[in-house]
Amino acid sequence: MDRLLNVMTLMSLGLIVLVLVSVRRSHIRVEYSVSWLVAATVLLVLSRSRSLLEWLAPVLGLGHGSLVLVMLACCIFLVVFYRFSVVISGLKDANIALTQRVAILEFQLRALHEGQ
Amino acid sequence: MIDAQKAGGVLILIPALNEEASVGGVIHEVRSVMPGAAVLVADDCSRDSTRSVALSAGADVLTLPAHLGLGGCVQAGYKLAFEMGFEYVIRVDGDGQHDPHDVPRILDALRTTGCQMVIGSRFCARVGNGHTSAPRALGITIFRLLLRPILGKAVHDPTSGFVGVNREALAVFGRSFPLEYPEIEALVVLQRRRFQFVEVPVHMLPRRHGRSTITPLKSMYYIVHVLLGVFVNILKVEGRRWFRLKKA
Numbered sequence: 001m002d003r004l005l006n007v008m009t010l011m012s013l014g015l016i017v018l019v020l021v022s023v024r025r026s027h028i029r030v031e032y033s034v035s036w037l038v039a040a041t042v043l044l045v046l047s048r049s050r051s052l053l054e055w056l057a058p059v060l061g062l063g064h065g066s067l068v069l070v071m072l073a074c075c076i077f078l079v080v081f082y083r084f085s086v087v088i089s090g091l092k093d094a095n096i097a098l099t100q101r102v103a104i105l106e107f108q109l110r111a112l113h114e115g116q
Numbered sequence: 117m118i119d120a121q122k123a124g125g126v127l128i129l130i131p132a133l134n135e136e137a138s139v140g141g142v143i144h145e146v147r148s149v150m151p152g153a154a155v156l157v158a159d160d161c162s163r164d165s166t167r168s169v170a171l172s173a174g175a176d177v178l179t180l181p182a183h184l185g186l187g188g189c190v191q192a193g194y195k196l197a198f199e200m201g202f203e204y205v206i207r208v209d210g211d212g213q214h215d216p217h218d219v220p221r222i223l224d225a226l227r228t229t230g231c232q233m234v235i236g237s238r239f240c241a242r243v244g245n246g247h248t249s250a251p252r253a254l255g256i257t258i259f260r261l262l263l264r265p266i267l268g269k270a271v272h273d274p275t276s277g278f279v280g281v282n283r284e285a286l287a288v289f290g291r292s293f294p295l296e297y298p299e300i301e302a303l304v305v306l307q308r309r310r311f312q313f314v315e316v317p318v319h320m321l322p323r324r325h326g327r328s329t330i331t332p333l334k335s336m337y338y339i340v341h342v343l344l345g346v347f348v349n350i351l352k353v354e355g356r357r358w359f360r361l362k363k364a
Contacts, residue, residue: 096184096295100192103180107196111117 001066005047008069012044035083039076046072118176118200123154125203126223129193130157130175131186132210136164143173145216146208150223156196157210160189166210186277187298191289198286206280214278218318222280225316232285232311233303235271236278236318255339259300262343266350267307271315274300278318285311300342304349 019036022028028036046053046069053065062068118127128146132139139157146155157170161183170177178196180189190207197205204226208214218236225234239256252275259274277299281289288309294301306313 095182096188096191099180099182099184100188100195103178103192104196104199106181107176107178114117 001050001064004066004069005050008043008047008073012040012047015040016044032084032087035080039080042076043069043073118154118156120154120201120203122152123202124152125201126150126153127193127197127202127205128153128155128219129190129197129205129207130155130170130210131160131189131193131207132157132162132166132170133160133183133186133189134162134164134166135210136162136166136169138212139166139210140169140173142208142210142212142216143170143175146219147174149216150219154202156193158189158193160184160186185296187293187295190298191293194281194286194293195290198283198290202286203283204280205286207277209277213321215319215321218278218316221316221318222278225314226280226282229314230312231314232282232309233306233313234280235273235276235313235315236280237273237276237315238318238320239272240315240317252335255335258339259342262346263300263303266346267303267313271303271313273315274303276318276320278320294345297338297342297345301345301349304346308349308352 016037019028019033019040023030023033050065053068056068057063057065060068060071062071120127128150130139130142130146135142143155143157146153155175156178157166157175158178159167159170159180161180167177167179178193180192184192193207194205204223206219206222206226208216208219214236222234222236225231256273256275260271263271263274279299279302285306288305288311289302292305294305303313
């Protein structure tokens with residue numbers, strides 16, 4: 001279990017560094033980095049809390065603390081993916097409306113020019 | 117430039133994507149059958165010369181700067197028609213499968229019945245052979261059975277894109293119109309507003325040029341996608357009904 005916890009700690013740290021570098025290079029906007037940073041920080045704290053995982057294992061009906069960590073990691077990333085699905089859907093709706101509006105305005109502008 | 121008053125409030129909307137080979141012929145036929153009506157081609161960011169062919173044939177062209185899919189393309193045409201004051205819009209596909217000679221029958225039904233939507237149906241009076249592939253025929257059968265209780269009446273050709281709508285429907289579709297495979301979900305959107313539709317018999321022709329992109333796999337995706345869309349729309353209706361009952 002110690003090896004799994006250490007690997008999870010390294011992966012969480014790696015994710016935090018990756019997100020911070022991406023924000024610095026403007027590959028990710030700050031508002032969308034928050035979900036990833038929160039998820040990585042929670043996993044980092046859990047991976048350093050062996051006693052908490054062992055306490056949670058029987059509460060959640062799991063046989064081992066490592067399973068708790070894996071399950072919580074899956075849950076956290078599912079929440080993050082859901083949030084981004086909501087964001088992407090909103091962006092797509094906005095894109096459609098903007099594309100249609102640009103086409104309509106271009107049509108009307110061309111008609112105005114032809115009228116002159 | 118299209119003008120709602122000069123055109124008697126009637127717009128023929130032709131959504132087109134890479135239809136340079138057929139769209140010109142469709143426009144000429146529409147103009148010969150409906151000489152007074154305005155003709156608008158909604159070009160869904162074609163990569164070929166659809167736009168220039170349509171302009172040469174005498175149509176106005178609404179050019180989308182990015183590809184939106186059929187629903188987004190048709191909705192853009194509906195929005196423009198509503199803003200320009202058109203009373204009736206009849207959609208005729210740019211691939212030549214819809215016979216423009218049926219347009220007056222659809223327009224007449226829109227004017228006389230007072231329904232918000234008129235569907236050109238290839239099945240309701242056994243006109244022609246329908247030109248329907250086996251997967252599509254299966255899909256149509258499934259959707260007929262599904263839509264019967266939802267709409268409260270039978271619909272013979274729920275996947276037909278040969279439809280006419282009046283200004284009330286234009287106002288609704290300008291705000292809410294399915295992006296992909298819009299025909300069936302559009303019926304449910306109308307049902308939520310207690311709008312009415314009627315079917316009139318039309319001819320469906322084989323594509324004049326090119327091949328359909330619909331494969332058996334895409335047909336299955338189509339069925340699943342539309343089923344999901346229909347149920348989501350029903351849930352919205354149920355939620356509103358429940359809310360209204362609670363308030364009452």
